[in-house]
Amino acid sequence: MKPLFLAHGSPMLAVEQNEYSKFLAQTGAELKPDAIVIFTAHWETEAITISSKDDEYETIYDFHGFPDELYQVQYPAKGSTETAALVGRLLGGSGIPVEYDRDRGLDHGSWTMLKHMFPKADVPVVQASVNPYRSAEEQYKIGEALRSLSSHRILLIGSGVTVHNLRMVKWGQKEPESWAVEFDEWLIEKMNTRDTGSLFQYEQLAPHAKLAVPRAEHFVPLYIAMGAGNPASTPKVIYRSYEFGTLSYLSMQF
Numbered sequence: 082m083k084p085l086f087l088a089h090g091s092p093m094l095a096v097e098q099n100e101y102s103k104f105l106a107q108t109g110a111e112l113k114p115d116a117i118v119i120f121t122a123h124w125e126t127e128a129i130t131i132s133s134k135d136d137e138y139e140t141i142y143d144f145h146g147f148p149d150e151l152y153q154v155q156y157p158a159k160g161s162t163e164t165a166a167l168v169g170r171l172l173g174g175s176g177i178p179v180e181y182d183r184d185r186g187l188d189h190g191s192w193t194m195l196k197h198m199f200p201k202a203d204v205p206v207v208q209a210s211v212n213p214y215r216s217a218e219e220q221y222k223i224g225e226a227l228r229s230l231s232s233h234r235i236l237l238i239g240s241g242v243t244v245h246n247l248r249m250v251k252w253g254q255k256e257p258e259s260w261a262v263e264f265d266e267w268l269i270e271k272m273n274t275r276d277t278g279s280l281f282q283y284e285q286l287a288p289h290a291k292l293a294v295p296r297a298e299h300f301v302p303l304y305i306a307m308g309a310g311n312p313a314s315t316p317k318v319i320y321r322s323y324e325f326g327t328l329s330y331l332s333m334q335f
Contacts, residue, residue: 224308310335
């Protein structure tokens with residue numbers, strides 16, 4: 082159950098049939114996790130907050146201005162207090178404080194992808210928040226504390242986007258901007274060589290870092306997923322494309 086970083090892109094992903102949705106469906110069909118822990122860019126809190134419930138989640142439509150059909154989509158996954166407690170123990174054991182939430186539903190950073198991966202909504206989901214103000218190294222250590230989840234057949238997903246600057250999107254443009262590609266190339270190289278020292282200083286060292294990551298909420302799930310992976314294995318690019326010139330769909334397996 083190797084951890085994944087998956088790009089959740091536009092909310093329209095939930096109702097689109099394209100190469101990326103096909104990739105998600107195929108990936109989900111190949112996996113048989115007992116539960117899913119997903120760190121979503123669309124839930125920000127000071128302390129890591131973990132969804133802890135056993136009943137069905139509400140589907141949250143945390144966006145506006147999209148076609149009506151998107152607001153009709155339901156993803157009735159259930160939670161798992163047992164898995165939530167395990168995540169809390171692992172993080173707490175590493176000195177990382179956690180809180181629990183028993184009310185919040187699944188936001189679109191989670192359900193738009195899970196709808197394609199596990200369309201029956203029959204795998205328990207535990208959603209976790211991010212704090213984009215923590216350092217890259219701290220994000221990595223959050224994942225590191227959760228490495229043993231894979232031995233419990235629990236799939237950890239970091240849900241975000243590597244290049245996410247909505248002010249720089251080029252509507253209708255199919256070819257990616259060179260700076261977006263260069264930023265992702267730098268990330269892939271440093272991840273493949275396990276150069277965590279450089280990765281922890283991406284803001285200073287990565288080309289076009291300020292353009293690619295104007296705010297870190299969509300970026301930090303990458304570091305959590307990377308930290309959760311086996312440090313002896315080489316990270317793998319499992320999908321890569323670009324939308325609107327700059328929006329990256331780079332996805333990784335750790």
